[in-house]
Amino acid sequence: MGDALLELKQISKTFFGVKALDDINLTIQRGRVLGLIGENGAGKSTLMNIIGGVVQPDAGSQLVFDGQPYAPKKPAEAAAAGIAFIHQELNLFTNLTIAENIFLEDFPRRRFGPLSMIDRRALRNQTRDLLMSIDLDLSPDALIDDLSPGHRQLVEIAKALHVDAQLIIFDEPTTSLTARETRHLFEIIERLRADGKTMVYISHILGDVLQMADDIAVLRDGKLVGSDTHDAFDINRMIALMIGRDLAQLFPSHTHTPSAEVVLNVANVSEPGIVKDVSFHLHGGEVLGLFGLMGSGRTELARIIFGLDRFSSGEIHIRGQRLDHNSPIKSIRNGTAFVTENRREEGLMMEATIVDNVGLLSLNDHARTSLRVVDQSALVQDVRQIAGALHLKSGEITTSPAKSLSGGNQQKTVIGKWLMSDPAIFILDEPTRGVDVGAKHEIYSIINQLAADGNSVLMISSELDELIGMCDRILVMNQGEICGEFHGRSYDEEAILRAAFRESGGEMTLDQPHNGQGGSHNG
């Protein structure tokens, strides 16, 4: 105990005058697991990038690794020092085999006359031993391309073990894993801890951090706001430290009450490999949360409801009307809006002006004569009105391109585009991703206002806090199935997380088919 492996002293980092990290002092103890938490933009990535040699800290910052001053100028230096990263985006060569990836930098060799050849047999045997040590029963010759995300992650761990990394940093390792893969990963981490490895575990899933970490450090707005052993923390304290205020302040108060009317009825919708027997109702004036980990099928479900993807069985009704051969065009006609999770790729034309972006959906509404000439001045006027209502901060809307906007204002632009078509059902997929806290609050207010006006909102998010703060009901998805439904204002956060991971007991307390929200009638 008390033996420091990595000491961070007065670490600051300024990007263009903005402090991304402000005087961080943190010690990572040898043989312990440090849980690092914080909101998006809190500085976790910057801190890890400094440790990994991707960016250099400001002058005055000091790192001490294993008793030596440590100032990596590039990632290779960090690797050489014995620091390994297990990333969300994996750093494996998918066209190579497991063995080749692990031994990429130091293939076992044998002499063949004047030539130095790769010793394939040694390569295979050593790889097999490594894989065995982490219970990974795969052929060393398997291509990375053919592996699941979970297996890939374990191969990365094997690689870290091979180079005998002293410090292994896990950055959101579970986001693309299934429940079983996650469990396997946790077992491996436990075993590594027992072997005396030092690790940093970064995750948004606070329950995991609480379970895995010996020490916990909390970052907020570039500052270290809390650092202690894990006994000193519970979920509420972690959240309070992360957001710096009570949840109640971040989320505007509810002004809406769901009506009895079922607006959207999804009944037994299945598509092999994507979603399985999904059923739920969405009421008028309701904000319905859909929680699930990445890959749980939540985005796929949204795409199916909106008519972008097909489903093989089941029915979807909107206001009692069955949807057949649905398409985005029909969905829009039915008053459905879909704010996608990836606004750059699916939401905005980055080069086009705000007017062109916001006006895209309602071009036909602004067309005159049979030649369908766009009435530009009317369009600009309408866009200006929407932009004002959403408090869009931008340059002149007729000339500023979408790419000139901040993340929050880009998201408002997408929302504005849909408002122009006057929909009644909003599917919002990760509406606050990549948006700063202030803009988050504004988006939450917009969502509340939509519901208060009688619209229905299906809000998809991987941030449980915001669903808890916003939603009248929360559905939990796991591996394409809805595996839990939670009601009311006092949610049991752990139960929701359990359902998302589908651990034991998930369903038994949650099995509450057709709820007390009023007489729901199937269409």
Add this chain to the structure above:
Amino acid sequence: MDDIANQSPPPDSPIEVGQPSAQGAAAGASAAPSAASRPAPTGIWRFVRRLLLSEYFILYLMIVYFIILVPLLPTLSRPQNLANLLSNTWPLLAVAVGQTFVLIIAGIDLSQGSVMALTSVIGAAIFATAASPDVLSNSPLWGIVITENGGLLSGNPLSVPVGVAVMFGVAALIGLFNGTAVARFNMPAFMVTLVGMIFFSAFAIFLTQSENIRNLPEAYIQLGKGDIVSLYFGEQAESQIPRRQIYSFLTYPMVIAVGLAVTAHFMLSRTVFGRQVYAIGMNRQAAEISGIPVRRVITLVFMFSAFCAAVGAILFSARLEAGRPTLGAGTALLDIIGATVIGGTSLFGGKGKVLWTFFGVLFFVLLSNTLNLMNLPSTQIDMVKGGVIVGAALLDVLRNRLLSREGT
């Protein structure tokens, strides 16, 4: 935003680690416009930047080019040459207008040349007034469509309107084929239209066994070279003015091509359809989710492109007075795509204007014309043209870089 950031780099040096040479270069009075001149743009640099970013840049460049070359090539500014220059402009403009639409949706239409070849042959096979067995008797059309009395409707007063309608119909079908393959089956436009180019031009050559179909009716030829207003410079001394002293001013091909271009410009800039074309070029996924009938628009764009090629075929073949299976072959495609790109339409989609294409076509025709006047062999002319297209592409990159540096 970016500008401010660039002008006042963070005080701490560690950021610059990746660029050891940065201090040296910035201190030296090198002409490198990037680092040295950004903090305090001089008047000239600002002017050059504005010129480069202007959408009329190619027009200015053309005027400068013209003014410089007039004293060196006296023939250049003679009325006869100018009339000739304009007459070369119209068919190319008609075709390039269609290409502009396809490039804006981030596609490319390589089949336009073959559409020109095939439609010119088919049209001629309908309305030719006579045909020589010596030339065409090997054609598979001989005796069925074409006889010694000419094409299918030879002599019929409706032969030209019907023939032109069939040409448009054939073009629309080819466009429908291209568009369907690209929009429905998600095949790359490059592949689909490359196959179309090879297939349809070969088919046109097969139909006539690579002979031209001559003896086109006067009404049709008028479409390609008929004057509406002609000019004569000189005294009215004789009752008969020699034909070569009359300069075309307002011609049928001009009216047709300009009419097409103006219509297309209106379509692109003012109508819902035009907005949808841009939207698809900028972000096809976003367009699809926003309820734009992406497949229909793409198909229509390819049909319009083929239609424009057929208009170009009419103007070209009427001027040549022959249905020609090699029309649009060789470097014609270079002219079409080159002129469009030089105008400023981006090969990456989402950006382009018919007006730009008009400038591009004018510049390209002027360039060809001056190179011809310099008596360069055609091989060298093509080499220069290729170089100019590379220059245009580089210019596009440069402009984008300037734009992103300004941070808009």
